[in-house]
Amino acid sequence: MLTPDAPANIANWMSHGRNWGEDRFSPLAQINDGNVGQLGLAWFDDLATMRGVQATPLVVDGVLYNESIYNIVTAYNAATGERLWTYDPQVGAEWARLACCGPSSRGIAAWEGKIYIAALDGRLIAVDAATGQEVWTVQTFDRAEAYSITGAPRVYDGKVVIGNGGADYGVRGFVAAYDAATGERLWKFYTVPGNPANGPDGEASDSAMQIALPTWHGEWWRYGGGGTAWDAFAYDPQLNLVYIGTGNGTPHMWHFRSDGQGDNLFLCSIVAVNATSGEYVWHYQMVPEEDWDYTCTQPMITADLEIGGRTRQVIMQAPKNGFFYVIDRATGELLSAQNYVSVNTWASHIDRATGRPVLMPGAHNTTTPHLMSPSWLAAHTWHPMAYSPLTGLVYFSAQEQGDVYARAEDGEFTYVHHRSNSGQQRRNQPELRARLMEQARAEEKGYLLAWNPVTQSEAWRVPYRVPGSGGVLATAGNLVVQGTIDKTLAIYAADTGRKLWEMDIDQAPVAGAITYLVDGVQYIAINAGWGGSPVYNLGPFQTSTAKLLVFRLGASGVTLPPPPPPSSVPRPPFLTATEDMVARGRELYGENCARCHGPNAVGGMKDLRWMTAETRAAFADIVLRGTLADRGMIGFAGQLSEADANAIHAFLIARANEDYADASAHP
Ligand SMILES: O=C(O)c1cc(C(=O)O)c2c(n1)C(=O)C(=O)c1cc(C(=O)O)[nH]c1-2
Numbered sequence: 001m002l003t004p005d006a007p008a009n010i011a012n013w014m015s016h017g018r019n020w021g022e023d024r025f026s027p028l029a030q031i032n033d034g035n036v037g038q039l040g041l042a043w044f045d046d047l048a049t050m051r052g053v054q055a056t057p058l059v060v061d062g063v064l065y066n067e068s069i070y071n072i073v074t075a076y077n078a079a080t081g082e083r084l085w086t087y088d089p090q091v092g093a094e095w096a097r098l099a100c101c102g103p104s105s106r107g108i109a110a111w112e113g114k115i116y117i118a119a120l121d122g123r124l125i126a127v128d129a130a131t132g133q134e135v136w137t138v139q140t141f142d143r144a145e146a147y148s149i150t151g152a153p154r155v156y157d158g159k160v161v162i163g164n165g166g167a168d169y170g171v172r173g174f175v176a177a178y179d180a181a182t183g184e185r186l187w188k189f190y191t192v193p194g195n196p197a198n199g200p201d202g203e204a205s206d207s208a209m210q211i212a213l214p215t216w217h218g219e220w221w222r223y224g225g226g227g228t229a230w231d232a233f234a235y236d237p238q239l240n241l242v243y244i245g246t247g248n249g250t251p252h253m254w255h256f257r258s259d260g261q262g263d264n265l266f267l268c269s270i271v272a273v274n275a276t277s278g279e280y281v282w283h284y285q286m287v288p289e290e291d292w293d294y295t296c297t298q299p300m301i302t303a304d305l306e307i308g309g310r311t312r313q314v315i316m317q318a319p320k321n322g323f324f325y326v327i328d329r330a331t332g333e334l335l336s337a338q339n340y341v342s343v344n345t346w347a348s349h350i351d352r353a354t355g356r357p358v359l360m361p362g363a364h365n366t367t368t369p370h371l372m373s374p375s376w377l378a379a380h381t382w383h384p385m386a387y388s389p390l391t392g393l394v395y396f397s398a399q400e401q402g403d404v405y406a407r408a409e410d411g412e413f414t415y416v417h418h419r420s421n422s423g424q425q426r427r428n429q430p431e432l433r434a435r436l437m438e439q440a441r442a443e444e445k446g447y448l449l450a451w452n453p454v455t456q457s458e459a460w461r462v463p464y465r466v467p468g469s470g471g472v473l474a475t476a477g478n479l480v481v482q483g484t485i486d487k488t489l490a491i492y493a494a495d496t497g498r499k500l501w502e503m504d505i506d507q508a509p510v511a512g513a514i515t516y517l518v519d520g521v522q523y524i525a526i527n528a529g530w531g532g533s534p535v536y537n538l539g540p541f542q543t544s545t546a547k548l549l550v551f552r553l554g555a556s557g558v559t560l561p562p563p564p565p566p567s568s569v570p571r572p573p574f575l576t577a578t579e580d581m582v583a584r585g586r587e588l589y590g591e592n593c594a595r596c597h598g599p600n601a602v603g604g605m606k607d608l609r610w611m612t613a614e615t616r617a618a619f620a621d622i623v624l625r626g627t628l629a630d631r632g633m634i635g636f637a638g639q640l641s642e643a644d645a646n647a648i649h650a651f652l653i654a655r656a657n658e659d660y661a662d663a664s665a666h667p
């Protein structure tokens with residue numbers, strides 16, 4: 001059986017992180033630091049969407065499998081770009097509302113002649129890799145709950161492992177494994193406990209809930225509790241362990257979720273489970289008392305490192321909270337942890353003896369607004385990370401991006417099904433809030449970081465203008481490949497960070513690149529489509545559609561279509577609403593709109609500051625009655641009133657007036 005790790009598989013990119021340890025390091029070196037200057041565009045495919053495309057393509061034996069938005073999968077001849085088949089699972093556009101950051105998927109899985117698609121609406125679908133014909137489909141979650149899937153499935157030992165998202169709305173996270181041949185469910189592992197009155201779930205490997213239960217208080221199960229495994233997994237076939245990265249709690253505010261008590265296992269943890277049974281083996285919790293939408297679903301990489309004169313089997317992660325962790329992957333013991341960005345609002349350090357963060361005074365949320373950096377916007381989020389065993393360095397997109405947090409007053413928080421249930425309030429002390437927000441924006445940084453996991457120190461960095469650059473690939477050609485927020489694809493020397501090659505592509509890829517070999521020729525491929533979490537740094541106008549780009553040495557003659565001319569910035573209407581109404585709109589915007597349209601209404605998949613007069617006239621119809629539902633902007637009539645929509649519009653007009661002079665100067 002040809003596994004992703006097999007040396008015979010050097011030409012392929014068969015699994016999400018290339019191998020089961022997900023190091024995103026390719027031993028291919030035909031394209032290298034000596035000749036990368038000759039890299040040119042070999043072929044591309046226009047994905048015909050303005051949404052972010054986050055998927056890592058796969059390549060198996062000369063066929064490239066790619067996934068666009070709404071889980072549409074296309075197979076290509078990997079050398080020529082000829083389309084072989086397309087499979088569209090027909091995901092309803094309304095599911096985009098339950099995906100915080102767009103209807104994108106981070107990828108697919110391949111195994112024994114099948115391609116596995118984890119659809120946004122919870123279906124796990126196996127299609128024939130040769131024809132794109134559906135083989136089997138199972139529904140992985142209850143469609144009445146606020147779950148969605150954006151993460152890539154993985155196949156380990158003939159089992160398809162898949163998690164889900166939804167902790168920002170209110171669900172109970174779990175991971176399940178299905179027989180890759182038949183779709184039969186083999187195990188299910190909950191990441192947080194359910195209502196203790198209901199007893200164990202006989203269908204799940206539930207023993208770990210006895211460990212988790214004492215760490216929860218109050219009535220968290222009413223809200224689901226969270227802990228969703230929405231992105232990263234890794235697998236060690238010798239230890240027979242599947243590593244699960246878990247997410248934040250629901251509601252975000254610890255005070256409302258768990259009466260402000262307890263660690264709340266297994267939120268923001270790595271949990272190792274037995275690959276055969278789904279039974280708990282060990283856990284390490286990065287963020288006890290989770291209170292900030294910090295997630296530990298970030299990419300995990302296994303490696304064998306020389307630490308203190310011994311070879312250690314480790315798993316590494318750089319989660320949202322800004323610390324880089326090196327953990328023994330057999331036992332879960334913390335070997336080291338060091339901050340890779342400035343973290344001085346959350347924790348001073350991680351105590352080696354207890355493995356716990358030493359929180360800064362004032363880190364936990366109160367009703368007074370305070371600035372947290374890192375914030376939910378993440379010091380590093382799902383963007384693929386790479387590790388080169390040749391340089392011994394880990395490469396990832398790091399950023400310093402704070403945000404203002406304050407929790408609602410007691411009695412002010414009411415849970416609403418299918419809605420963002422953060423437990424925050426965005427009204428108190430608006431002047432303090434505005435000042436902190438300004439400070440956060442002024443302190444923003446984004447860079448490509450090369451990190452030594454043994455010494456826990458920075459090797460080099462490439463600073464960018466702003467946060468928001470993409471995933472990373474490392475190769476034996478001494479290359480590190482990254483899409484940048486400056487709308488380029490860039491390649492750096494893996495040992496020094498020196499820039500070797502860069503191309504304008506009029507798109508800022510957030511996804512990770514891959515590399516593969518067909519008929520002795522090495523290619524580099526990447527999805528270039530900007531969107532997802534830090535959705536606001538590209539400026540008000542994103543111009544080109546998303547594209548799959550494929551490069552090789554010496555390619556010439558293939559050029560991208562010229563970018564459409566930027567549209568001008570429409571002058572916003574005068575602000576006539578009261579301050580109170582704007583404040584109410586700010587709050588509603590933060591709870592309902594910010595995840596897609598950007599914090600503080602900057603950027604997003606549609607920048608709402610720069611609506612045309614026609615869109616403004618139709619605002620309530622769009623927001624409440626879903627007149628743009630076919631584009632994924634579903635109506636919020638169940639959650640918002642006419643007055644709410646007007647308040648949100650007033651807030652957007654206020655924001656547009658604040659920023660108009662700047663935006664019209666730099667369209
Ligand atoms: O709590 C969750 O279940 C959940 C899910 C997702 C997701 O599925 O994309 C994200 C997050 N949280 C999240 O916290 C986050 O920052 C985030 C960024 C992105 C993205 O696609 O860029 N997704 C998600």
Ligand SMILES: [Ca+2]
Pocket residue numbers: 167168247248293295
């Ligand atoms: Ca989240």
